[in-house]
Amino acid sequence: xxxxxxxxxxxxxxxxxxxxxxxxxxxxxxxVSWYQQALGQGPQFIFQYYREEENGRGNFPxxxxxxxxxxYSSELNVNALELDDSALYLCASSGxxxxxxxxxxxxxxxxxx
Amino acid sequence: QQQVKxxxxxxxxxxxxxSIINCAYENTAFDYFPWYQQFPGKGPALLIAIRPDVSxxxxxxxxxxxxxxxxxxxxxxxxxxxxxxxxxxxxxxxLYSTLTFGKGTMLLVSP
Numbered sequence: 001x002x003x004x005x006x007x008x009x010x011x012x013x014x015x016x017x018x019x020x021x022x023x024x025x026x027x028x029x030x031x032v033s034w035y036q037q038a039l040g041q042g043p044q045f046i047f048q049y050y051r052e053e054e055n056g057r058g059n060f061p062x063x064x065x066x067x068x069x070x071x072y073s074s075e076l077n078v079n080a081l082e083l084d085d086s087a088l089y090l091c092a093s094s095g096x097x098x099x100x101x102x103x104x105x106x107x108x109x110x111x112x113x
Numbered sequence: 114q115q116q117v118k119x120x121x122x123x124x125x126x127x128x129x130x131x132s133i134i135n136c137a138y139e140n141t142a143f144d145y146f147p148w149y150q151q152f153p154g155k156g157p158a159l160l161i162a163i164r165p166d167v168s169x170x171x172x173x174x175x176x177x178x179x180x181x182x183x184x185x186x187x188x189x190x191x192x193x194x195x196x197x198x199x200x201x202x203x204x205x206x207x208l209y210s211t212l213t214f215g216k217g218t219m220l221l222v223s224p
Contacts, residue, residue: 004156033211033212035212040216040217041216041217042119042202042204042214042215042216042217043157043202043212043214044214045211045212045213048211056210056211058211090156090157092156092212100145100147100162100206101147101159101162102159102212103159104149104156104157104158104159105156106154106155106156107155107156
Protein backbone atom coordinates (compact mmCIF):
# COMPACT_ATOMS: atom_id res chain seq x y z
CA UNK A 1 0.00 0.00 0.00
CA UNK A 2 1.27 3.48 -0.92
CA UNK A 3 -0.50 5.57 1.70
CA UNK A 4 -2.40 7.48 -0.99
CA UNK A 5 -6.13 7.29 -0.40
CA UNK A 6 -9.01 8.27 -2.67
CA UNK A 7 -12.72 8.68 -2.17
CA UNK A 8 -15.23 7.59 -3.13
CA UNK A 9 -14.31 4.16 -4.49
CA UNK A 10 -17.12 4.09 -7.02
CA UNK A 11 -19.50 6.73 -8.30
CA UNK A 12 -22.38 6.77 -10.76
CA UNK A 13 -23.48 10.10 -12.24
CA UNK A 14 -25.79 11.25 -14.97
CA UNK A 15 -24.63 13.14 -18.06
CA UNK A 16 -24.54 16.88 -17.38
CA UNK A 17 -24.00 16.54 -13.64
CA UNK A 18 -20.93 17.65 -11.69
CA UNK A 19 -18.62 15.44 -9.61
CA UNK A 20 -15.90 15.96 -7.00
CA UNK A 21 -13.26 13.34 -6.33
CA UNK A 22 -10.89 13.47 -3.38
CA UNK A 23 -7.33 12.39 -2.71
CA UNK A 24 -5.10 12.32 0.36
CA UNK A 25 -1.44 12.19 -0.50
CA UNK A 26 1.22 10.06 1.14
CA UNK A 27 2.67 11.60 4.28
CA UNK A 28 5.46 14.04 3.41
CA UNK A 29 4.47 14.39 -0.24
CA UNK A 30 3.62 17.89 -1.47
CA UNK A 31 2.88 17.20 -5.13
CA VAL A 32 -0.32 15.61 -6.39
CA SER A 33 -1.06 14.55 -9.97
CA TRP A 34 -4.38 13.38 -11.38
CA TYR A 35 -4.73 10.87 -14.20
CA GLN A 36 -7.68 9.47 -16.14
CA GLN A 37 -7.50 5.78 -17.10
CA ALA A 38 -10.05 4.59 -19.63
CA LEU A 39 -10.76 0.88 -19.79
CA GLY A 40 -7.88 -0.99 -21.39
CA GLN A 41 -5.69 2.11 -21.67
CA GLY A 42 -2.76 3.63 -19.83
CA PRO A 43 -3.33 6.56 -17.47
CA GLN A 44 -3.57 9.98 -19.13
CA PHE A 45 -2.27 13.03 -17.28
CA ILE A 46 -4.93 15.60 -16.31
CA PHE A 47 -3.04 18.10 -14.13
CA GLN A 48 -0.55 18.42 -11.30
CA TYR A 49 -0.55 20.54 -8.14
CA TYR A 50 2.52 21.60 -6.18
CA ARG A 51 2.15 23.59 -2.99
CA GLU A 52 -1.46 24.49 -3.82
CA GLU A 53 -0.64 25.83 -7.31
CA GLU A 54 -1.39 24.14 -10.64
CA ASN A 55 1.98 23.02 -11.98
CA GLY A 56 1.09 21.56 -15.36
CA ARG A 57 -1.94 20.44 -17.31
CA GLY A 58 -2.62 17.77 -19.89
CA ASN A 59 -4.94 17.88 -22.86
CA PHE A 60 -8.19 18.08 -20.91
CA PRO A 61 -10.92 20.77 -21.25
CA UNK A 62 -11.47 23.50 -18.62
CA UNK A 63 -14.45 21.63 -17.17
CA UNK A 64 -11.79 19.51 -15.45
CA UNK A 65 -10.52 21.57 -12.53
CA UNK A 66 -8.71 20.92 -9.30
CA UNK A 67 -7.59 22.18 -5.95
CA UNK A 68 -4.83 21.36 -3.52
CA UNK A 69 -5.22 22.21 0.15
CA UNK A 70 -2.59 23.29 2.75
CA UNK A 71 -2.38 19.69 4.03
CA TYR A 72 -1.58 18.67 0.39
CA SER A 73 -4.81 16.75 -0.09
CA SER A 74 -6.50 17.44 -3.38
CA GLU A 75 -9.80 17.51 -5.26
CA LEU A 76 -10.66 16.87 -8.89
CA ASN A 77 -13.85 18.50 -10.11
CA VAL A 78 -15.53 17.67 -13.39
CA ASN A 79 -18.44 19.77 -14.63
CA ALA A 80 -21.00 18.96 -17.32
CA LEU A 81 -20.20 15.27 -17.29
CA GLU A 82 -20.09 13.43 -20.60
CA LEU A 83 -20.40 9.71 -21.26
CA ASP A 84 -16.71 9.61 -22.28
CA ASP A 85 -15.74 10.79 -18.80
CA SER A 86 -16.47 7.27 -17.55
CA ALA A 87 -13.07 6.02 -16.36
CA LEU A 88 -10.87 5.23 -13.41
CA TYR A 89 -9.51 8.47 -11.94
CA LEU A 90 -6.14 8.08 -10.29
CA CYS A 91 -4.34 10.36 -7.93
CA ALA A 92 -0.57 10.10 -7.49
CA SER A 93 1.60 11.83 -4.93
CA SER A 94 5.32 12.56 -4.97
CA GLY A 95 7.88 14.55 -3.01
CA UNK A 96 8.92 16.16 -0.85
CA UNK A 97 10.55 18.54 -3.24
CA UNK A 98 11.21 17.49 -6.78
CA UNK A 99 10.90 13.76 -7.40
CA UNK A 100 10.13 11.49 -10.30
CA UNK A 101 8.69 8.72 -8.13
CA UNK A 102 4.92 8.94 -8.17
CA UNK A 103 2.83 6.71 -5.94
CA UNK A 104 -0.75 6.01 -6.95
CA UNK A 105 -3.90 5.61 -4.95
CA UNK A 106 -6.48 2.90 -5.70
CA UNK A 107 -8.55 5.22 -7.89
CA UNK A 108 -12.18 6.24 -8.15
CA UNK A 109 -14.28 4.42 -10.73
CA UNK A 110 -16.65 6.97 -12.29
CA UNK A 111 -19.54 5.80 -14.44
CA UNK A 112 -21.55 8.39 -16.38
CA UNK A 113 -24.93 7.24 -17.67
CA GLN B 114 0.61 11.47 -30.71
CA GLN B 115 1.72 8.48 -28.68
CA GLN B 116 5.10 9.24 -27.21
CA VAL B 117 5.62 5.83 -25.59
CA LYS B 118 4.77 2.70 -27.57
CA UNK B 119 4.44 -0.57 -25.67
CA UNK B 120 4.33 -4.15 -26.94
CA UNK B 121 2.98 -6.75 -26.85
CA UNK B 122 -0.58 -5.89 -25.90
CA UNK B 123 -0.93 -9.24 -24.13
CA UNK B 124 1.43 -12.04 -23.17
CA UNK B 125 1.02 -15.59 -21.89
CA UNK B 126 4.02 -17.19 -20.19
CA UNK B 127 4.38 -20.50 -18.44
CA UNK B 128 5.32 -20.56 -14.77
CA UNK B 129 9.08 -20.34 -14.44
CA UNK B 130 9.52 -18.71 -17.83
CA UNK B 131 10.80 -15.26 -18.74
CA SER B 132 8.33 -12.47 -19.50
CA ILE B 133 9.60 -9.69 -21.75
CA ILE B 134 7.77 -6.43 -22.40
CA ASN B 135 9.14 -3.77 -24.71
CA CYS B 136 8.72 -0.01 -24.95
CA ALA B 137 9.95 2.60 -27.39
CA TYR B 138 9.94 6.34 -26.90
CA GLU B 139 10.24 9.36 -29.18
CA ASN B 140 11.11 12.28 -26.93
CA THR B 141 14.87 12.33 -26.31
CA ALA B 142 14.33 14.69 -23.38
CA PHE B 143 12.89 11.85 -21.29
CA ASP B 144 15.26 11.09 -18.41
CA TYR B 145 13.38 8.70 -16.14
CA PHE B 146 11.70 5.45 -17.16
CA PRO B 147 9.56 3.61 -14.59
CA TRP B 148 7.54 0.45 -14.88
CA TYR B 149 4.25 0.07 -13.08
CA GLN B 150 2.28 -3.08 -12.20
CA GLN B 151 -1.49 -2.89 -11.93
CA PHE B 152 -3.85 -5.53 -10.60
CA PRO B 153 -7.59 -5.39 -11.40
CA GLY B 154 -9.37 -2.81 -9.27
CA LYS B 155 -6.11 -1.33 -7.97
CA GLY B 156 -3.97 1.67 -8.81
CA PRO B 157 -0.62 1.23 -10.59
CA ALA B 158 2.26 0.30 -8.27
CA LEU B 159 5.81 1.44 -8.98
CA LEU B 160 7.87 -1.67 -9.74
CA ILE B 161 11.29 -0.55 -10.92
CA ALA B 162 12.75 2.47 -12.72
CA ILE B 163 15.87 3.43 -14.64
CA ARG B 164 17.69 6.53 -15.82
CA PRO B 165 19.38 6.70 -19.24
CA ASP B 166 22.90 6.81 -17.80
CA VAL B 167 22.77 3.06 -17.09
CA SER B 168 22.00 0.21 -19.47
CA UNK B 169 20.52 -2.23 -16.99
CA UNK B 170 18.97 -2.28 -13.55
CA UNK B 171 17.99 -5.38 -11.62
CA UNK B 172 15.77 -5.73 -8.57
CA UNK B 173 15.03 -9.29 -7.58
CA UNK B 174 13.36 -11.07 -10.50
CA UNK B 175 12.74 -7.80 -12.37
CA UNK B 176 15.29 -6.29 -14.77
CA UNK B 177 15.09 -3.19 -16.96
CA UNK B 178 17.29 -3.12 -20.05
CA UNK B 179 17.82 0.30 -21.62
CA UNK B 180 19.11 1.13 -25.11
CA UNK B 181 19.53 4.89 -25.39
CA UNK B 182 20.61 4.94 -29.05
CA UNK B 183 17.59 2.89 -30.10
CA UNK B 184 15.29 4.79 -27.71
CA UNK B 185 13.99 1.50 -26.36
CA UNK B 186 13.70 -0.12 -22.96
CA UNK B 187 12.31 -3.39 -21.77
CA UNK B 188 11.17 -5.20 -18.65
CA UNK B 189 12.27 -8.77 -18.04
CA UNK B 190 10.54 -10.86 -15.38
CA UNK B 191 12.61 -13.93 -14.57
CA UNK B 192 11.08 -17.10 -13.13
CA UNK B 193 7.57 -15.73 -13.79
CA UNK B 194 4.95 -16.74 -11.23
CA UNK B 195 1.13 -16.83 -11.38
CA UNK B 196 1.13 -13.96 -8.87
CA UNK B 197 2.87 -11.82 -11.51
CA UNK B 198 -0.28 -11.94 -13.65
CA UNK B 199 -1.23 -8.28 -13.99
CA UNK B 200 -1.12 -5.38 -16.42
CA UNK B 201 2.27 -3.75 -16.81
CA UNK B 202 2.79 -0.17 -17.94
CA UNK B 203 5.99 1.47 -19.03
CA UNK B 204 6.22 5.22 -18.61
CA UNK B 205 8.60 8.09 -19.22
CA UNK B 206 9.09 11.57 -17.84
CA UNK B 207 11.61 14.41 -17.81
CA LEU B 208 12.61 17.23 -15.48
CA TYR B 209 10.42 15.87 -12.67
CA SER B 210 7.39 16.41 -14.88
CA THR B 211 4.37 14.22 -15.44
CA LEU B 212 4.34 10.61 -16.52
CA THR B 213 3.60 9.57 -20.11
CA PHE B 214 2.37 5.98 -20.11
CA GLY B 215 2.35 3.22 -22.68
CA LYS B 216 -0.94 1.45 -23.36
CA GLY B 217 -0.12 -1.51 -21.15
CA THR B 218 0.59 -5.24 -21.45
CA MET B 219 -1.69 -7.84 -19.90
CA LEU B 220 0.51 -10.64 -18.59
CA LEU B 221 -0.90 -14.05 -17.76
CA VAL B 222 1.41 -16.59 -16.15
CA SER B 223 -0.07 -20.05 -16.49
CA PRO B 224 0.51 -22.54 -13.63
